[in-house]
Amino acid sequence: MTRRRQKTIACTCIALAALACTASGYAFREPLIDRAWIALLRHGGPPVRARAAGELGRRRALRAVPHLVHALRNDAEKPVRDAAAEALGAVGPAAGNEALWALVESVDTRNVPLGL
Numbered sequence: 001m002t003r004r005r006q007k008t009i010a011c012t013c014i015a016l017a018a019l020a021c022t023a024s025g026y027a028f029r030e031p032l033i034d035r036a037w038i039a040l041l042r043h044g045g046p047p048v049r050a051r052a053a054g055e056l057g058r059r060r061a062l063r064a065v066p067h068l069v070h071a072l073r074n075d076a077e078k079p080v081r082d083a084a085a086e087a088l089g090a091v092g093p094a095a096g097n098e099a100l101w102a103l104v105e106s107v108d109t110r111n112v113p114l115g116l
Helices: 003-024 031-043 046-058 062-074 078-095 097-106
Strands: none
Touching: 031 046, 031 062, 046 062, 046 078, 062 078, 062 097, 078 097
8 A cells, every 4th residue: 555545544533532522522632633724724624624724713722822823825726725724713712923923924915005
């Protein structure tokens, strides 16, 4: 079995466990579940990464802030970047200055009229 296939199977198992625990309300603040969503944010396909960012925001996972900032700044897919921005907003001021600057930098001001 190839390394890529092993990684895909591992991510699928993590996703199923995270979804099951989240859906059942079990261990809402359990760090293991946050780590599972973080793993999916880093290694899943674009829809999975966007869903993972949304779940991390819903859980207000402080441990995920650096990963969400990375996704906001570097992910190639706009839906993932949008979900990361929303998740950082959901975490709120506890996310810190780095998250705030990442959000400010992500705003597209090319179409904003500058004249009064």
